[in-house]
Amino acid sequence: MESLGSIISYVVIALAIVICSILAVTTRKILRAATYLLFALFATAAVYFKLDYEFLGGVQIAVYAGGIVVLVVFAILLTPHPGDNSERLASRSRRLGLLAGLAAFAAGAYSLVTRCELLAKAPEMSNPDMDTIGTALLGTGNGQYLLPFEAVSVLLLACIIGGVVVARKR
């Protein structure tokens, strides 16, 4: 049985996720969309904290919320008329989008519902300590991730170079 505080925090988080997500895709002002996305990402980070993945939550905030959104905002500011409303959507395209979203929702929901009993399991909270995470990240054994780690570092490097090359003035 959950504590009331837990439930309340859950409700707040869940509502934040749902509302921010919906607003992020429906608002016509692009800067606002970015802001809603930021809140949705914060809410996700909150979920991670709630599930006792503190490191991950930290990463989520630092990289996603902090890094990516800032990038997006920069991009918005570099492109035209950040404050303007985008043009109103044609009802046909909105309907189609709605249909697709609902279809995705339905498919996901169906698979969740059919596996209800599998998912109805109490969590076992245990926060992996930094030591474990660090070892796993830099080890080469089974269930350790040096290779992907290195790969990601190379990827990031490539990205930096790529970003510079693509975006620089000719």
Add this chain to the structure above:
Amino acid sequence: METSAILILAIPLLMFLFLGLAGKYLPHKWAGILGTCGMGVTMVLAYTVAFEYFFSGNSFFINEAGDRLQHVVFNHDWLNFYDKLTIRLGFLLDPISAMMLVVITTISFMVHLYSNGYMRDHHGVWETGFQRFYAFLSLFSFSMLGLVVATNIFQMYIFWELVGASSYLLIGFYYTKPSAVSASKKAFIVTRFADLGFLIGILVLSFYVGLYSEGNITDAFTFTSLTSVPVDGLTDTFSVSEGTAQVIRDLFQNSAAPMFMGASVLTWALVLIFMGGMGKSAMMPLHIWLPDAMEGPTPVSALIHAATMVVAGVYLVARLFPLYLMAPAALDIITVVGAITALYAAMVACAQIDIKRVLAFSTISQIAFMMVSLGVTRLDHSVALGHEVHEGLGYMASMFHLFTHAMFKALLFLGAGALIHAIGSNDYTAMHGLRKYMPITHITFLIGCLAIAGIIPFAGFFSKDEILTACFGHSTVWAIWMAVVAGLTAFYMFRLYFLIFWWKEHKVHDEHHAPHDQPWTMTLPLVILAVVSIFAGFVPFGSLVTWNGHPITGSGFLTNLENLNWSVAALSLIIAIVGIMVAMKMYKKENELPAKMRNALPRLWDWCHHRFYWDELYMFITHRIIFGLVCRPIAWFDRHIIDGTMDAFAAVTNKVSYAIRGFQSGNVHMYVWCYLAGAVLLAVITMICVL
């Protein structure tokens, strides 16, 4: 001995390499002198070797019973196939190879000498490529010598090919002349085709000999293994070991011997090998290259296409003769082919205008005589017109004729060369009545004609007489056939002789440019060969060259006369004289008789003049059938069907790509829809599977 043997092969080879590589930097004169001297040394060495072989009495060469032996001077491994087959290169001395050494080096030396005069025009300007000419002559001499001293059948094949190649190069010596080029090509390809048979024959023969020998025979190629066959009731001095002989006898004479299409494997192999000989020796139907080969310089024709290379086929059969004796069917084929060729060539020779062509057909005809002579040789007891025939007489006669023919045919060709050189044309129509202007050429040519016609005491008489005797001993039909051919020979040779030197007076417009005898380099060989042609008939061949080394006659100077079968001799003499008389009647003075004859038998004349249309037939086969119906369709098939299929794959891939490239519209929303559709589809499929 070994040194001489090596030098005999090495000098011409080195001379070829030297003249070929450095000839460009040598003055013409020195190239000629060098080549001639090289050949002269080779000739002297060959004479010493042959003399030593025949007359030294060394126990390597002759045994106590007076039988001549085969002696391998040296033999080196060259290429090892498997335990029972190795190609060795060596030097085999036996009666025929010693005899051939003499023939080849003599003629070759004469030709080398003669070419010093022939290969320059009246102003003393050398032919372009003079050094090249001598290099090729040396190459040819090397190959031919290698061929005759071969210790095994594969060595013979190797030099056989080399001889063919050098013949190709020499025929095509005037390479800017299209006719010479096509003649050389024809010669090579026709003989190559024949060599295919030779090769397969070798493979068959050596395979079986190797297969059944079970350790007795270490090398199934060598002649000593192949020909060491004792024939019942006769001692055989060439035999190496009783075991080996037994193996071969079992192989070919047993009822259990392998058969193929009704004949024994041996017969097949030997017929195929004979096919190679047919090609080189210009037997019907593979004779077509030889008349065209006259496109080469005349000394070349004398050396290669009259005296030496073209008798290689005869030599091949003689070399394997003990094997042929075991396959009488093969010998019968040889007889038939030879006889038909002899008659055919003699008929065609009567209707040719080009003097070299006449000589070429006469060569074909004479070689056919040698073939027939080998073909009719059997070891059973036989009688010719009342006289007993020595066993193996045909073999000896064939070799004898080979020897004498080489001498007088080389003489005739060199004489013809002198005429051509003087007149500048090959047609007798441009000559007529030359006897006064070129007396030495006239006399020597006449001697050559008498020799080939078979008038006593010239060389041809004795050898041809022996051949006819051998024929009578085997079958009267073939003997009469060959006698008729001998008559025709006398006729066409004297037709040629009278048309060149008599018929009508030569018209000379300018005394300074009148035809005259040639320089000494050209006349000396003519005189030498004429002398040889007179006396060569007295060489006691029966005591020197026989199929098994066992002498059949004495060795005195007049032994050939003493052993004459006078009834046959009389017959052949009468026929020859009749032939000469007819020729004289028709051609000595300008008259209407030849034209009348021609008009009386127009069809026959046409066919003879056009060589029975063999060339046209071959043209049809090669161009229309091989090129038109095989090569071109295959090339078309390759480009359009095989390659077309490959291209079609590429084209289909291309088409499909174009068809589906619309998917890559660049419209991100469309991609999303496609993606979603795919995802939904997958989900549906999963659900269906799960449910």
Add this chain to the structure above:
Amino acid sequence: MELNALYYLIPSLIMFACGVYGFITRRNMIAMLISLELMLNSVDMNFVVFNRFLFPNQMEGMFFTLFAIAIAAAETALAIAIVVNVYRANNDIDVRDICKMKF
């Protein structure tokens, strides 16, 4: 009431559906990018939730998320670079206008 996995998965699902909706309806490339991030984020969340509820003793889900975040960052950086470039070239960032690179 017990907060089982379902409770976390449903908001995540809604987030995903929003992402889909947004990706399809928006024409602005940055807006599409935002939708994309939403979808990615929801998936990340799913990984974490599954890890926590179904395999609490392992860390695959967490690490997967970790790497996904890193890769998302990289991808976004590039995407933004491209967007900026497209804007420079086209003076517009409407996806309907950038089909020069098709085929």
Add this chain to the structure above:
Amino acid sequence: MLFDNILIYFVLIPMLMLAGVALCRNIKQIRAVAVVGSTALIALSVYLVADFLKAPVETAVDGMYHYSSWKWFTAQGLNINLTVGVDGVSVAMLLLSSIILFTGSFASWTIAQPKAFFLWLILLSIGVFGFFITIDLFAMFMFYEVALIPMYLLIGVWGSGNKNYSAMKLTLMLMGGSAFLMLGLIGIYYHSSADGHYTWNLLEIARNNAISTGWQYFLFPMTFVGFGVLGAMFPFHTWSPDGHASAPTAVSMLHAGVLMKLGGYGCFRVAMYLMPEAANDLAWIFLILTGISVVYGAFSACVQTDLKYINAYSSVSHCGLVLFAILMLNTTAMTGAVMQMLSHGLMTALFFALIGMIYGRTHTRDITKMGGMMKIMPYLAVCYVIAGMASLGLPGLSGFVAEMTIFVGSFQQGMADYLAGGGSLRLVFTIIACCSIVITAVYILRVVGKLLFGPVQDKHHLELTDATWWERLSTATLIVCVAAIGCFPNFFEHLIRGTFNPELFRAIAMNF
């Protein structure tokens, strides 16, 4: 240690050459690097031959000398090693490759964009040398691909005529072949051992002998066709005429001279060596195909008018003979096959070099538009005649010994089959293959007659010059090699025969 093994230097020297060429600033330096490097390679391979001939038998591992193996990537159960080792055949092939590289460098003396050209050419040669020294399927395949890919650029950039089409066709067909090959090799790997310790090492696979007959029936055609495409096996040969026609001189030389040998070499080294049962049972299919190749190529060559097409078809015929002889599964014939590889490699390189030189002067390869070259450029013409004579099998030159060894071996095998009641297929096809010697004579003499002899066709040709010194050097080297094989065949025969010892080569032993 890696560098203790002499074989590694066959890859190392070209790599150094690569670096050297990359640093060069002008064509003279590039030439110097190419000549020095290829001379070093020749010296190395000559040393290897000498060393091989006197090496004691005990130093060999399953007939392979200088055997070494290094771990490369062994994680995840992949067990990839770099294993090197040579036997007589590889030694001979290395010698051939270095000679062709040497002469090829001279033949491309004045090529445009020399730096890029030599870079690709040397990269190609790394692939070739690597392929011949390794005895490890993975490494072999890798080097094989390294040898193939540069070909596309070399033809596409430096070629002539319809070069894009040809380069694309050649690359696609050969890649198609290597797709088969890769399937086959992976299949072999996963059946290489009965106990799960899979290996790419040829010798270990042969020792394990674990590929079931059923799988062999599947894998043998895969590998044989895969390599056979490169060996111009009918009906996968059509890349050869177009490819050769468009390729620049040195590339034609290397391609016909060495690369096509990779095909034949791979066929027996991989397909027949590892899968003896299938080799014996399925040989008849490929025997028919290669037998057709032999005469088909020769007949096609008879009516071509482009010099390079003639030669390409003649290569189809001669390389068909190589595969044909390999399929005889007979020591003599297979020895002959390798001799034929050597012989064909040298003489076809000579042909292509000469054609390139003639084309560089006349700017046409159409034999109907040329004539009388003997008068205009005697040196090249004489070389051409010699090459032609080698091709049609004149004794004293290399073609004869190779063909005779093949014919004798094939005939022996064919007769043995026939007498043992094994059908007359081999015998019949041997005789058909023998016929090629006549057809070869026809097309060679046709070219010689039209191109070199006869009257000069084009007045402008009279002003052309004969060979330059580098052309003379290149052709003379090849001629000397051709004559060396032709005059001293026993030397090469001794070198090669050991590989086809029935005790080592199970497929041959089974055939007896």
